[in-house]
Amino acid sequence: MTDMFTRAITRKPCRALVDGITTSMFGEGTPDYESALKQHSNYVSVLKELGLEVTELDGDERYPDSCFVEDPAVVTEKCAIITNSPEISRNGERYEILDTIRKFYDDSRIFYIEDPGTMEGGDVMKVGDHFFVGQSDRTNAEGAKQFNDIVTRFGYTSSTVPVTEGLHLKDFVIYLENGNMLVSSVMDDEPSFQRYNRFVVDSDELYAINSMNINGTVLVPEGYPKTLKIIEDLGYPVKIVGTDEFKKIDGSLTCLSLRF
Ligand code: CIR
Numbered sequence: 001m002t003d004m005f006t007r008a009i010t011r012k013p014c015r016a017l018v019d020g021i022t023t024s025m026f027g028e029g030t031p032d033y034e035s036a037l038k039q040h041s042n043y044v045s046v047l048k049e050l051g052l053e054v055t056e057l058d059g060d061e062r063y064p065d066s067c068f069v070e071d072p073a074v075v076t077e078k079c080a081i082i083t084n085s086p087e088i089s090r091n092g093e094r095y096e097i098l099d100t101i102r103k104f105y106d107d108s109r110i111f112y113i114e115d116p117g118t119m120e121g122g123d124v125m126k127v128g129d130h131f132f133v134g135q136s137d138r139t140n141a142e143g144a145k146q147f148n149d150i151v152t153r154f155g156y157t158s159s160t161v162p163v164t165e166g167l168h169l170k171d172f173v174i175y176l177e178n179g180n181m182l183v184s185s186v187m188d189d190e191p192s193f194q195r196y197n198r199f200v201v202d203s204d205e206l207y208a209i210n211s212m213n214i215n216g217t218v219l220v221p222e223g224y225p226k227t228l229k230i231i232e233d234l235g236y237p238v239k240i241v242g243t244d245e246f247k248k249i250d251g252s253l254t255c256l257s258l259r260f
């Protein structure tokens with residue numbers, strides 16, 4: 001079953017973006033705010049071109065990383081989960097996203113990851129009715145357990161995958177739908193992914209793993225010809241989207257929106 005989306009939530013980058021957290025796993029440098037705004041606006045336009053109704057939130061200067069709205073919540077057809085970042089500078093984002101989530105979900109369908117559980121949405125990858133949850137520096141075993149307790153009530157299943165290479169699960173594996181996955185060479189060996197058609201992305205293009213299927217069209221970050229070719233050869237229509245400014249602080253395509 002392929003996920004189809006009608007809506008997205010995004011948040012404009014704030015000037016404090018330059019202070020966003022970074023592991024420099026994808027490169028060095030400080031984002032240029034004006035250029036980040038342009039890239040973000042183009043990203044939103046692409047979502048709209050693909051038919052999504054986009055709720056665009058204003059930048060929030062209190063939270064440098066708040067444009068990465070994928071992390072403070074996980075949204076599904078049946079429920080929404082407000083996550084719990086272990087990063088002090090990001091944890092408050094959960095309260096800000098909640099107001100918007102409440103516009104689309106009843107309180108009875110909104111759940112919360114609570115201390116000592118931690119989680120960020122970048123670690124959650126949905127494949128049909130199953131969620132793979134990365135255990136990472138941001139998502140711990142207790143967070144994954146609480147998540148499992150929530151989603152199983154709605155008929156979903158979940159399982160955990162270790163994230164050993166960097167920030168989030170979806171930086172190293174992405175589900176393109178139709179049984180196809182882009183993977184790092186480490187994720188290629190992950191036992192729970194063996195049943196999928198895996199396409200290993202070269203180490204110099206790792207950043208492009210985080211491509212994003214929106215209703216059949218795959219958004220691919222600009223500048224990764226080998227990964228682009230893999231995706232085109234699979235027959236997906238593609239849209240190339242510039243995300244360089246976000247890449248400097250470990251941000252990629254999926255993290256800039258919540259899709260449902
Ligand atoms: C952070 O370290 O939290 C941000 N600078 C980047 C978050 C990227 N989020 C994502 O991939 N889901």
